[in-house]
Amino acid sequence: xxxxxxxxxxxxxxxxxxxxxxxxxxxxxxxxxxxxxxxxxxxxxxxxxxxxxxxxxxxxxxxxxxxxxxxxxxxxxxxxxxxxxxxxxxxxxxxxxxxxxxxxxxxxxxxxxxxxxxxxxxxxxxxxxxxxxxxxxxxxxxxxxxxxxxxxxxxxxxxxxxxxxxxxxxxxxxxxxxxxxxxxxxxxxxxxxxxxxxxxxxxxxxxxxxxxxxxxxxxxxxxxxxxxxxxxxxxxxxxxxxxxxxxxxxxxxxxxxxxxxxxxxxxxxxxxxxxxxxxxxxxxxxxxxxxxxxxxxxxxxxxxxxxxxxxxxxxxxxxxxxxx
Numbered sequence: 001x002x003x004x005x006x007x008x009x010x011x012x013x014x015x016x017x018x019x020x021x022x023x024x025x026x027x028x029x030x031x032x033x034x035x036x037x038x039x040x041x042x043x044x045x046x047x048x049x050x051x052x053x054x055x056x057x058x059x060x061x062x063x064x065x066x067x068x069x070x071x072x073x074x075x076x077x078x079x080x081x082x083x084x085x086x087x088x089x090x091x092x093x094x095x096x097x098x099x100x101x102x103x104x105x106x107x108x109x110x111x112x113x114x115x116x117x118x119x120x121x122x123x124x125x126x127x128x129x130x131x132x133x134x135x136x137x138x139x140x141x142x143x144x145x146x147x148x149x150x151x152x153x154x155x156x157x158x159x160x161x162x163x164x165x166x167x168x169x170x171x172x173x174x175x176x177x178x179x180x181x182x183x184x185x186x187x188x189x190x191x192x193x194x195x196x197x198x199x200x201x202x203x204x205x206x207x208x209x210x211x212x213x214x215x216x217x218x219x220x221x222x223x224x225x226x227x228x229x230x231x232x233x234x235x236x237x238x239x240x241x242x243x244x245x246x247x248x249x250x251x252x253x254x255x256x257x258x259x260x261x262x263x264x265x266x267x268x269x270x271x272x273x274x275x276x277x278x279x280x281x282x283x284x285x286x287x288x289x290x291x292x293x294x295x296x297x298x299x300x301x302x303x304x305x306x307x308x309x310x311x312x313x314x315x316x317x318x319x320x321x322x323x324x
Contacts, residue, residue, distance in 0.1 A: 002111050007071040007079060010111060011145040014185055015072030015082070015205075015303030017272035019229030023279035042158065043094070047165040047242035050090040050225055053156070061158045063096035068104045068149020072185045072303050073202070076116040080123025080148060082205040086228065086304035087150035088131055092209040093226040093307060095162040095216025096154035101128055103138030106147035120148050131208055160216040164225035164235075165242025167310035171222055173247065174316065176211070176323050177204050177306025179232060179297050180260025182270040187263050197259045204257060205304035211323055212307050218322075220315030227305035231276045233284055233298045235308060243310075251287075251294055255306075264293035264300075273299040 008014055020028070029045070042061055043053035051065035067087040071079045084101070091098045103124060107117050128135050128150075135150070184201040187193035193201070215221045223243060227235045232254070240247050276299040286295060311319050 002113055005111070007074045007076060007116070007146065008189055010108060011070035013272070014070050014189075015181070015301065017072075017182055017185065017229060017270050017301040017303070018069045019272070019301065021272070021275035021279045022230050022234055042161060043163060047163065048238045049164050050093040051096075053094060053161050055158050059157060061156050061161060063091045063094045063154040063156055064151075065090035066104065066149065066151040068147050069303070070145050070147055072205070073188065076119035077123040078202055078206070080120040080125075081127050082202070082304055083148045084124035084127035084150055085206050085208055087152050088127070089209045089226045089228075089304060091152050091154035092212030093162070093224055094154075094156060095160050095212060095224065096156035097213045098131055098133045098152050098154040100133050100136045100153055102151040103135050103140075104147070104149045104151060105138060105140035106143030106145070107140070108144055108146060109142050112146065120146075124148065124150065127206065127208070131210065156213075156216065162212070162216050162221065162224035163242070164223055164239045167223040167239050167243035167245050168312070169245060170313060171310040172313050172316045173236075173249070174309040174311055174320055174323065175227065175232065175255055175306050176209065176309070177207070177227075177302075178255040178257040178260065179300055179302065180257035180264070181205060181302045181305065182273060182300040183260050183263050183268050183297065184257065185303065186270045187268045190268065192263070192268060197263070200257045200259065209307050214322065215307075215309065215319065218315065218319060220312040221309055221319060222312065223310035225308050227302045227308050229272065229301045231273065231299040231301055232308070234276050234280055237280055237283055239308065239310060249298075254298070256297060260297060261293060264296050265291070269296045270301060272301040276301065
């Protein structure tokens with residue numbers, strides 16, 4: 001049996017902080033040939049949206065996505081739950097409802113207990129059961145670091161697909177979860193996260209974004225995406241660029257998980273927040289004298305983060321009530 005270990009010590013990064021920095025990803029994809037033309041492909045790679053969407057008929061479109069990462073917590077069952085919640089989020093962010101999933105598994109089998117791998121898979125399966133979908137298969141490899149996630153498939157009416165590129169002038173923004181998951185994950189690795197912070201982190205990252213499927217039926221919800229590894233600023237920039245808009249955030253109104261601001265002010269941050277800012281900071285104007293903690297939280301990689309909605313102002317209160 002392998003010697004005792006912390007799950008997070010088996011990986012160089014964790015959660016959505018593992019994502020390639022936006023600038024690196026843009027550089028890699030700049031030479032990738034465009035897909036198409038395919039008449040049935042409703043959403044592809046053109047606006048960095050959350051999932052691909054393929055029209056099946058006049059009443060159904062298939063939503064397809066995959067997401068996986070390395071451990072963000074040490075409890076294997078909780079890690080599996082977080083990873084599965086995060087993967088299903090991309091289906092909900094397009095307005096879809098998941099129908100089934102496939103597991104993506106890479107484990108250093110010579111360094112991990114079999115029981116821990118089983119718990120990771122069980123955690124993912126428990127979240128899929130909550131979402132009402134089966135894990136119908138998957139693929140596994142022996143890898144240098146533990147990796148888990150899902151291929152998630154869903155269905156949506158073609159008229160209810162919610163892209164990240166359809167925001168309109170005058171819309172209000174709603175974020176359905178507080179920021180700070182990346183800061184919490186860094187504090188956890190540094191043994192600086194207390195039980196209250198850990199509970200807030202797990203509670204947020206294992207809360208399904210299932211409300212996205214209901215919000216797609218609201219015409220006043222014009223655009224939708226989920227906030228993950230590029231942070232709030234990075235994913236909002238994708239909305240702005242895709243929609244040809246600009247956006248203004250009020251820091252006082254930006255939701256944060258309890259305790260996140262205090263940790264950020266104490267200098268707790270992830271390497272990914274710095275890489276995010278370096279990738280897109282030139283497109284952002286912060287207030288003069290803005291503290292580092294503000295920038296770090298706005299760029300903080302959100303593992304299984306909330307939905308970011310662009311909503312007609314007259315419907316914002318009703319939509320917010322529905323989210324709550």
